[in-house]
Amino acid sequence: MDDRDASKSIAHLSPEEKRALLAQLLRKKVQANQGNQAHSTTQGTHNTYTEQQSLTAPVVRPDVQHWSPLSQGQRALWFLFRLAPQSTAYNLLYSAHVRIQLDIPALQRSVQALVRRYPILTATYTTRDGEPVHLFHEDATVPVEVIDASHWDEEYLRAQLYTEGNQPFDLERGPVLRLKLFQRGGNDNILALTIHHIAADLWSLDLLIDELLALYAREQTGLHVALPTPGIPFTEYVRWQNEMLTNAEGERHWHYWQQELSGEPAILHLPTDRPRPSLQTYRGDSHSFFIDDNLVQRLKTLASSEKVTLYTLLLAAYTVLMFRYTEQEDMLIGTPTLGRSRADMERVIGYLANPVVVRTNLADNPTFTGLLEQVRQKMLHALEHQDYPFPLLVEKLQPKRDPGYSP
Numbered sequence: 001m002d003d004r005d006a007s008k009s010i011a012h013l014s015p016e017e018k019r020a021l022l023a024q025l026l027r028k029k030v031q032a033n034q035g036n037q038a039h040s041t042t043q044g045t046h047n048t049y050t051e052q053q054s055l056t057a058p059v060v061r062p063d064v065q066h067w068s069p070l071s072q073g074q075r076a077l078w079f080l081f082r083l084a085p086q087s088t089a090y091n092l093l094y095s096a097h098v099r100i101q102l103d104i105p106a107l108q109r110s111v112q113a114l115v116r117r118y119p120i121l122t123a124t125y126t127t128r129d130g131e132p133v134h135l136f137h138e139d140a141t142v143p144v145e146v147i148d149a150s151h152w153d154e155e156y157l158r159a160q161l162y163t164e165g166n167q168p169f170d171l172e173r174g175p176v177l178r179l180k181l182f183q184r185g186g187n188d189n190i191l192a193l194t195i196h197h198i199a200a201d202l203w204s205l206d207l208l209i210d211e212l213l214a215l216y217a218r219e220q221t222g223l224h225v226a227l228p229t230p231g232i233p234f235t236e237y238v239r240w241q242n243e244m245l246t247n248a249e250g251e252r253h254w255h256y257w258q259q260e261l262s263g264e265p266a267i268l269h270l271p272t273d274r275p276r277p278s279l280q281t282y283r284g285d286s287h288s289f290f291i292d293d294n295l296v297q298r299l300k301t302l303a304s305s306e307k308v309t310l311y312t313l314l315l316a317a318y319t320v321l322m323f324r325y326t327e328q329e330d331m332l333i334g335t336p337t338l339g340r341s342r343a344d345m346e347r348v349i350g351y352l353a354n355p356v357v358v359r360t361n362l363a364d365n366p367t368f369t370g371l372l373e374q375v376r377q378k379m380l381h382a383l384e385h386q387d388y389p390f391p392l393l394v395e396k397l398q399p400k401r402d403p404g405y406s407p
Contacts, residue, residue: 088168280403285338340352
């Protein structure tokens with residue numbers, strides 16, 4: 001690989017190609033020693049690095065430079081934070097095995113370069129004249145916290161990752177982004193990145209990880225690695241959203257949802273093994289299971305024959321399952337969308353994801369094929385109108401609310 005190969009934008013590489021690129025760049029390292037390597041620590045000792053020195057505070061935050069309004073989705077998360085500041089329901093955790101000898105100062109420089117590219121990663125939140133706003137900070141520093149995990153077993157490591165993902169963020173003081181590196185010895189590391197949903201969605205998280213990988217390769221080797229051009233700033237997305245909501249496009253979206261969700265849709269009453277709490281606690285768990293390859297292929301074949309996506313097929317099956325449990329014919333199911341309907345939003349870092357409602361009716365006892373077509377049509381319409389913010393929809397429709405349920 002020559003320097004021209006190394007300049008290839010990572011945006012066009014598969015995950016396997018990205019890993020191969022990084023490995024080749026590291027082998028061609030032009031500087032044998034860039035900064036100090038992470039030194040050994042005792043179990044439980046935390047080391048935090050910057051380019052020059054260790055940090056003792058969780059974040060270094062200079063004076064506020066400017067502010068801007070929040071998106072509709074962010075406003076909803078800010079409101080929830082004010083109601084329950086200790087809640088971790090909107091934490092996003094990414095963790096990955098990193099099986100190379102990491103250059104910690106180079107990693108810290110890479111993180112700093114990343115947050116310079118995307119000011120929303122170090123923004124804090126407050127109110128101004130009664131309205132919630134971002135406060136952007138020039139040259140704020142997010143440290144990488146290095147933890148000696150060499151004596152931990154797998155169970156204890158998983159527990160520590162769980163604990164990390166369930167530490168609340170203070171949106172007013174910051175930071176809204178944390179990075180921890182668990183060193184297990186040799187080339188065995190676990191990198192954990194936790195961020196509040198108000199600053200990023202899962203699509204953004206994938207983009208950030210890709211760019212961090214490229215930045216590290218550049219910092220560690222000294223070779224040129226081209227980075228993808230950032231999308232429009234998140235502040236521009238907010239401006240576009242506010243304008244859209246006041247023009248004809250916004251009215252078109254609102255009219256669709258007003259008609260689609262008219263009436264008094266009933267809450268889905270699932271039979272449970274214990275009473276639902278009167279207030280949402282967000283305490284729960286997830287159950288994972290595998291679908292064997294043969295069944296997956298049969299599902300894909302069925303979806304293809306019916307000219308629907310696999311997602312639409314599974315959503316229709318889920319609708320049937322909910323009907324079997326509840327015997328309710330009017331079914332409203334929420335599903336997330338990317339909220340990136342324009343090409344210039346593809347690489348925006350921020351919270352753009354938006355839930356939409358897929359409403360189906362089983363009153364006429366449709367066949368599964370008939371239901372599948374109904375779900376397909378509803379899903380297409382929902383995607384066409386995905387730009388209308390769900391929190392604003394709830395605010396304007398004023399559905400009958402129960403504090404034990406999400407709207």
